[in-house]
Amino acid sequence: MSHAPQRHAGDPSVSSPSLRAPASGGSPAQVLRLVLDNMAEGVCVADLDGRIITANPAAEAVFGPLHGVAFDERFGPSFRLDDQITPCPPALRPMTRAIRGDSIERQSLFLDRGAEGTEEEGARPGAWIRVNARPLLETNGRIVGGVLVFRDITHIKATEDRMAYLAQFDALTGLPNRFQFRQRLERAITAARGAGRRLAVLFLDFDRFKEINDSLGHELGDDLLVAIARRIRDALPPSVFVARFGGDEFTALIEDPGEREELAVLAARVQRALADPFPLAGDSYSLSASVGGVLFPDDADAIDDLLRKADMAMQHAKEQGRNALQFYDAAMTAAAAERLAMKAQLAQALERGQFFLHYQPLVEAGSGRPVGVEALLRWRSEAFGLVSPATFIPLTEESGLIVAIGRWVLDTACRQARAWELAGQPPIEIAVNLSPRQLRDPELVEHVRGVLDRSGLDPSRLVLEITEGLLIEDMALSRRVLASLKRLGIRLALDDFGTGYSSLSYLNSLPFDILKMDGSFTRNLTDGQASNTGGQAIARAIIALGQSLNMLLVAEGVETAEQHAWLTRNGCDLVQGYHFGRPAAADDVTGVLQGLALAHSARQIGQSDFVI
Template identity: 40%
Template sequence: MGATRRLAAGDLTARTGELSGPTELNQLAQVFDDMAATLQRRQAESERAQQALRDSEARYRLIVETAEEGIFIIDPDGDTVFVNAMMAGMLGYSVDEMRGRPIFDFMDEEMGSLARHGLLRRQGIRQQQDVRFRRKDGGDLWTIVAANPIAESDGRCLGTLAMVTDITERKRAEDHLIYLAHHDSLTGLPNRTLFNDRLQQSLIDAARRERVVAVLFMDLDRFKTINDTLGHEVGDVLLRAVSGRLKDCIRTGDTVARLGGDEFIVLLPDVGHADDVGRIAQKVLDVFDQPFSIDGREFFVTTSIGITLYPFDGKDVDGLVKNADVAMYRAKEQGRNSYQFYTAEMTAKSHENLALENALRGALDRNELVLHYQPVVDLASGEVSGMEALLRWRHPGLGMIMPQRFIPIAEESGLIVPIGEWALSTACRQARAWQQQGYVPLRLAVNLSARQFYQRNLAEVIARALKDSGLDPVWLELELTESLLMQNAELTHATLRTLNTMGVRLSIDDFGTGYSSLGYLKRFPLDTLKISRSFVRDVPADPDDAAIVSAIIAMAHTLEMRVIAEDVETESQRAFLRAQACDAFQGYVFGPPLPPEEFTRYLPKPRLRRSST
């Protein structure tokens, strides 16, 4: 009885102690003892199983809590049943803050909607998707969520277990690569790829809404000169400054992009009238009025703009951009620093220019380039006191081509450098040859282009031309334009000083048509000022032009500079200039440019003469 009471009390070690025997009592005691042993064994097995379960749960919790990935479990409604510390920490929350809340509360509205569709509507299916969570501090957390269904034995879904991997850095790297693929690395502006995509979308929208789209193709004037002279670092700084000004002058919704080099392009996706485009183009030109300051130096830079309008000038991206490029070159031909709307005639002109450029590349080798000389006449005495060498192209098929037709092409293509060197060398040899033939020496004026002027070996080129020809530097005068002088005042001053030291005289050509500044006239070692034909053309009839010419002459004389008027065509113009004490002139009223063999008629015959410099 004692054993049964102990067993009833839970002591599974209780035994009757009866020995086995034939009696019924002995058999009953044996059955009791076997039952007690069985219960004891089963209890031990149960305890071992429970311990194993506890050990398993501990191991599972350890794995979950120390996992490098976030883990959460949601019920069929999306509410968070479990979240590990890593998941909470990734989002900047505590476990308690997340537990019980819908997992979609930790995403923005757009991503929450997408994730809800993926995780809830497709429950019971293993799936993986990129999910962007919203951190507690407002930042984004990009993840890969691998979701596995939790199901009953009957297949009923109890929820979802999700493993979350942080891929934010990878996403940032991918986004950066996408950004680089669509933006210019130097300026941060959209590149050609992104611009074309936006233009394509604008054309689709414009076709549907029957609206006008405008494309403005821009190229900086003479940028290559700055780049070649001062180096690409200065050029890069200038391009970034230009991009900043362009962004400031376009409307919200417009796009300004850099195509490469010094080419920029603007998309105006919604235009009411062509006049609106013209105003925006002028606004772009106006932002270049102020100089760019780089490392304490000032640079004057202008741009030429070509404009196309959809649907009038093209129906697709390539056509609009190509025709805008054609119009831009037309703007350059018209003097730069301007804009031109595309016309169909420009395409034919573009093909003609390309043909001319190809022909020009071999013109020197084929001896097709020649120099003509125009006399410079002293207004007081009426005698020829100098001459200007002017380039002509004797084309085998087109005849004599004037410089205004092919010089812009030569400048854009870079051919002006070898052509300019040839012109300088040839003119010096011709001037010296006339001297050796006994003619009275005349001062020879030769034009220098901006590209020539900013070549690093300019002084050597000039020195070589003088040495090879034997011409004394005192008889050579180099003509420069105002815009050239203002591009980089510091470098210009240094170059002019070097040339002045060589004994060469320096002249500013077409004064009044560029960035007129009294400051540089005083600062630079200039000897001669040539009044632009645009002022001379209407004197003395136009009182405004007459007043301007008179003021230029008086100012130049105050600065001890000689004054020459260009393109004088009438006697009234010559009389007016003489009355204003202009020093000299050149123009058809006295004589046109002539080839060397004909120009000799103007050369003063040998006579006793004073030394002239």
């Protein structure tokens, strides 16, 4: 590769034919004028009194016509003042004043032209320019003026402003975001600590918002969040700093909050505001919020501790029944530590063989004949002893362990049901609960198929129970998976019916065979209270619904003969509860089933005095 010899600007051998001898025959000054006219940057030449001598079209486009003189051959090697001058636009005056002092040779400024002048003065309101000033020198070095080079950066400034806004505010609701809330809380803590004042933080989370959001679609869900944010802001005093912390979580900072009773009043105002239906897409939706409260410095004196404990209190409010306010107390930290330790134990419980099953009988309401059992998971931990299912099963859901544990339950229950048959027991159904995570397991159907093949259990003897609230999380998925399970020949039961949010409009489209009425309805049937009339009406309606949909109706939680009799009179098909047998190990429940079968046989042959 050849290289041309390097030459410098002062070298007489260097020539620029296009500038020194333009093809058009123009002078060098005309060529320079042509360059200036085609520059993207605006260029102004100003004298030391701040008057414009000349400007190019880009400058005129930004500031309006400046009426500068033509750039001709009167401008030679050095700058010469000209009598034809125009006043400098207000936005440029600070720069020309800076040039007058020879200590500043170059400067860059952001100038808001909307603040500097009116349109008549040559400024367009709302635009921003970046200006660079360079002194203009005579050959002897004396400053005689300056050259101002500038560019319209309005679009850049707008982008910067938008980025700055998004760093501090939630783009959807317009409320301050998590980052700004933390900043504000940190400043408030510093001020409160120095003045010996208190602060309060409220942490709000909406109950079952995900279910509503999924049913509406995310666009309408966003509209609902905007309406929620507006109601929260309107329900609280202007002095309360409200932020969207993320998702459907909102936080409020109250300075000088007073006593907890005053905070409870504020929380109740928000909850009442949310209880009014939200009109959306031709329908209306009511919401409730669980609220956690924490005080500085009573409960914590650092920002992360305050937020963690406020969240902990909110979670406790949800566990206590939702739509409630719960203030933090030290017992919550102990409970959280225990939950964490319990999760660690659960991770190894299956491997260590700590899980086992109990079985509870299911009988015909009219005849008392045992027709099946429900398999119920139990856990005996080395560290915690026998743990309640209400305590550990939610933890297996949170951790994802429920998928592996659920597979073990299904396999164990089906093998036990088949073992009873091989031992000569009358064939019975075995009911197994499916968790929400199991229903979303892509391998669920194949696993059920494999369990049936390995155990040899007739598919018609297996009942899978699904809780009502699970279905509406993803209706399309529910329909697809349930249909695939039905094709295996098993039966499906809708568990805890009446406690969730299922719509009757699609209940008929799901392939359920059995409707299980939640035990809370059973307990209110014959309790002797005046309110039981309403409870009986609800139970009758659920039984009638099951009959109209050709489903078997199962009543859970039957504990007395009076409840059993009422359910039988009103057409309930199957019953389950302590009245017929508590959950027990396989060997023990075998005896219970045999006793129920004998009692049924005795009634069949008229031995009415036979006692269970």
